[in-house]
Amino acid sequence: MLEIKGLTATIGDKKILRGINLIMPDGEIHAIMGPNGAGKSTLSYVLSGREGYTVTGGSATFNGQDILAIEPEARAAAGIFLAFQYPVELPGVGNANFIRTAVNAIRRARGVPELDAVAFLKEARAAIKSLKMPDDMLKRNVNVGFSGGEKKRNEILQMALLKPSLALLDETDSGLDIDALKIVADGVNALRGPAFSALVITHYQRLLDHIVPDRVHVLAAGQIVRSGGPELARELEAHGYAGLEAA
Amino acid sequence: MAAVTETIETIDRLTDGGYKFGFETNIEMDFAPKGLNEDIVRLISAKKGEPEWLLEWRLKSYRAWLTMVEPNWARIRHPRIDYQDLYYYAAPKRAAPKSLADVDPELISMYDKLGIPLNERAALAGVAVDAVFDSVSVATTFRESLSKVGVIFCSISEAVREHPELIRKYLGSVVPAGDNYFSALNSAVFSDGSFVFIPRGVRCPMELSTYFRINARNTGQFERTLIIAEEGASVSYLEGCTAPMRDENQLHAAVVELVALDEASIKYSTVQNWYPGDAQGRGGIYNFVTKRGACRGRKSKISWTQVETGSAITWKYPSCILQGEGSSGEFYSVALTNNYQQADTGTKMIHLAPNTTSTIISKGISAGHSNNTYRGLVRIMPRAHGARNFTQCDSLLIGNQCGAHTVPYIESRNQSAKVEHEATTSKIADDQLFYCRSRGLSTEDAVGLLVNGFCRDVLKELPMEFAVEAQKLLAVSLEGSVG
Ligand SMILES: Nc1ncnc2c1ncn2[C@@H]1O[C@H](COP(=O)(O)OP(=O)(O)O)[C@@H](O)[C@H]1O
Ligand SMILES: [Mg+2]
Numbered sequence: 207m208l209e210i211k212g213l214t215a216t217i218g219d220k221k222i223l224r225g226i227n228l229i230m231p232d233g234e235i236h237a238i239m240g241p242n243g244a245g246k247s248t249l250s251y252v253l254s255g256r257e258g259y260t261v262t263g264g265s266a267t268f269n270g271q272d273i274l275a276i277e278p279e280a281r282a283a284a285g286i287f288l289a290f291q292y293p294v295e296l297p298g299v300g301n302a303n304f305i306r307t308a309v310n311a312i313r314r315a316r317g318v319p320e321l322d323a324v325a326f327l328k329e330a331r332a333a334i335k336s337l338k339m340p341d342d343m344l345k346r347n348v349n350v351g352f353s354g355g356e357k358k359r360n361e362i363l364q365m366a367l368l369k370p371s372l373a374l375l376d377e378t379d380s381g382l383d384i385d386a387l388k389i390v391a392d393g394v395n396a397l398r399g400p401a402f403s404a405l406v407i408t409h410y411q412r413l414l415d416h417i418v419p420d421r422v423h424v425l426a427a428g429q430i431v432r433s434g435g436p437e438l439a440r441e442l443e444a445h446g447y448a449g450l451e452a453a
Numbered sequence: 454m455a456a457v458t459e460t461i462e463t464i465d466r467l468t469d470g471g472y473k474f475g476f477e478t479n480i481e482m483d484f485a486p487k488g489l490n491e492d493i494v495r496l497i498s499a500k501k502g503e504p505e506w507l508l509e510w511r512l513k514s515y516r517a518w519l520t521m522v523e524p525n526w527a528r529i530r531h532p533r534i535d536y537q538d539l540y541y542y543a544a545p546k547r548a549a550p551k552s553l554a555d556v557d558p559e560l561i562s563m564y565d566k567l568g569i570p571l572n573e574r575a576a577l578a579g580v581a582v583d584a585v586f587d588s589v590s591v592a593t594t595f596r597e598s599l600s601k602v603g604v605i606f607c608s609i610s611e612a613v614r615e616h617p618e619l620i621r622k623y624l625g626s627v628v629p630a631g632d633n634y635f636s637a638l639n640s641a642v643f644s645d646g647s648f649v650f651i652p653r654g655v656r657c658p659m660e661l662s663t664y665f666r667i668n669a670r671n672t673g674q675f676e677r678t679l680i681i682a683e684e685g686a687s688v689s690y691l692e693g694c695t696a697p698m699r700d701e702n703q704l705h706a707a708v709v710e711l712v713a714l715d716e717a718s719i720k721y722s723t724v725q726n727w728y729p730g731d732a733q734g735r736g737g738i739y740n741f742v743t744k745r746g747a748c749r750g751r752k753s754k755i756s757w758t759q760v761e762t763g764s765a766i767t768w769k770y771p772s773c774i775l776q777g778e779g780s781s782g783e784f785y786s787v788a789l790t791n792n793y794q795q796a797d798t799g800t801k802m803i804h805l806a807p808n809t810t811s812t813i814i815s816k817g818i819s820a821g822h823s824n825n826t827y828r829g830l831v832r833i834m835p836r837a838h839g840a841r842n843f844t845q846c847d848s849l850l851i852g853n854q855c856g857a858h859t860v861p862y863i864e865s866r867n868q869s870a871k872v873e874h875e876a877t878t879s880k881i882a883d884d885q886l887f888y889c890r891s892r893g894l895s896t897e898d899a900v901g902l903l904v905n906g907f908c909r910d911v912l913k914e915l916p917m918e919f920a921v922e923a924q925k926l927l928a929v930s931l932e933g934s935v936g
Binding site: 290315 | 887888895905910
């Protein structure tokens with residue numbers, strides 16, 4: 207279970223998160239919507255441990271562990287995965303090699319035997335196939351020369367192979383055509399189960415048609431200003447965020 | 454190949470952290486008195502039972518050296534080297550081994566520790582090894598199977614005795630004794646090294662490799678390597694080096710000469726991991742090396758690949774003289790410096806004949822307080838119609854206290870020649886590190902991965918077994934470089 211209480215964070219002296227409260231039980235998928243600049247990406251970065259953010263108050267625990275106190279790689283080992291809004295290019299680093307190194311780093315941290323190249327490739331190929339991605343996705347350098355859509359799908363491929371228990375998806379649907387969107391949704395739905403939860407940041411109802419969330423939250427100006435069921439997303443799609451900041 | 458992969462793993466287990474090859478071996482040694490003079494040169498020559506002409510050649514080199522001064526154009530700084538405070542000859546006391554069975558078991562076990570089994574049964578499949586310990590070659594494996602196809606692979610001292618006509622013909626023919634300060638010194642006092650001869654039309658059936666180890670204290674290592682590939686012959690040769698950790702600096706001044714005749718090809722790969730000194734810059738090897746290949750024959754080819762992670766100072770410019778029409782030279786280099794290491798390294802491509810081509814791919818990585826300079830000369834002579842060169846020089850900075858410098862010299866004296874030069878400087882971005890860490894990689898693993906990615910174009914030129922070793926070496930060499 208992810209429990210965020212009164213979380214406040216700044217970038218430099220700029221207050222971005224102004225007291226986030228959010229509880230997400232295992233097995234649930236929650237959507238976070240909200241206007242640009244509200245702090246959605248900031249929340250996902252703070253949860254995954256990116257440098258440059260100062261947590262000034264509150265707490266965030268995952269399965270009872272204080273995740274804010276540990277290094278990003280330890281958070282990954284604890285089962286947290288961030289699908290980046292803007293995935294990063296790693297020149298010269300083969301995708302298969304990268305993902306296998308990550309899978310094995312996490313396995314090592316958990317005391318699970320590492321996967322050899324053959325076993326990994328078998329899993330990776332199966333994931334590629336079920337996500338309907340091109341085979342050469344594994345051979346190319348991580349995100350280098352990928353189209354926007356390919357980069358997003360590569361995030362989902364990594365998620366499929368790293369099998370997190372908590373996924374943070376930051377606008378993974380932005381800029382995707384409807385087929386790619388379905389692939390992304392399939393990737394998330396495939397992991398759905400009692401031990402998996404996801405925080406899906408999105409602007410669009412159309413993603414939530416495919417990944418039906420248990421709860422929808424509206425983040426505006428660094429606070430969660432409204433929460434509700436899936437119908438809230440439809441309401442927002444119809445009426446926009448106007449007036450929500452005041453709530 | 455598994456055996457070399459194990460090198461690193463074995464050593465990992467033997468030592469903890471830092472330089473993995475820093476242990477010292479207790480072998481009874483035979484030293485010549487400290488210092489350098491004509492008597493020492495005579496003594497070295499006598500110890501090796503050399504012919505008169507070679508002694509004369511050494512003495513001539515010594516006298517030339519006396520008139521020369523250390524070069525000072527490289528971007529390196531070091532205290533004055535006291536050439537009289539060094540031993541110029543150190544050899545294990547046991548008499549030169551006639552066969553592997555005669556090699557001191559201590560030595561065999563040291564090479565085992567380094568992952569270089571000298572026992573042929575345990576040896577790396579398909580790699581013949583010549584092991585040079587301080588001043589002498591202690592063992593060469595697989596010589597018999599090689600000699601069946603006419604390949605000669607032995608120590609240079611032995612070649613002087615057994616194949617004097619080849620030595621006399623080729624020694625100093627690519628790097629003349631008086632070429633530079635360090636080559637003159639080497640020519641006067643060279644102790645041992647490897648000799649390779651691939652006869653006409655033979656493709657050497659296995660990788661040849663020499664493993665250099667400096668063990669003795671205050672001892673300079675001056676090895677000499679000579680490789681000759683006759684018409685249509687080809688060979689791939691690997692060189693590896695390590696030394697114990699010591700507070701004082703040690704001098705290494707080698708000379709390597711390659712000769713490729715018509716349509717011959719020589720691929721020379723180095724993984725240089727001499728002791729780099731500690732994090733404060735104490736100790737480490739001063740590596741002043743002259744490596745040069747002559748593409749004498751039509752369509753001959755010489756390819757240098759180097760991964761330089763060691764030494765306190767690296768001064769090294771493996772070069773190609775493209776004399777044969779249509780011959781080609783290649784230089785693929787990764788030079789990594791950390792802490793207070795200084796590297797000034799690059800290549801010279803001298804295009805003498807028409808339609809000669811050269812390719813230079815250099816990747817410099819600087820971390821800590823280190824300084825890393827690429828220095829490369831491309832010279833196109835008037836006769837070299839249609840010559841081409843492509844140079845790609847990339848620098849990667851880790852941290853903000855290190856330096857990377859690119860010094861290309863391009864001299865074209867033929868209008869029809871085409872010379873291209875590209876250079877980039879980059880840093881490992883915080884975003885890249887965070888992306889990796891968010892996937893579970895430690896910062897060090899992430900840096901290792903990114904650095905290996907940066908070097909990929911060079912690493913893929915290495916023979917498989919060396920590539921794996923080199924990758925791990927890069928990661929180990931960067932330990933502690935990222936906070
Ligand atoms: N590196 C930064 N430096 C200063 N301000 C930043 C930085 N990154 C984000 N911000 C600001 O923080 C606020 C929240 O940004 P972000 O979390 O990216 O919003 P969202 O993802 O909801 O669009 C915005 O006002 C943005 O301008
Ligand atoms: Mg955002």
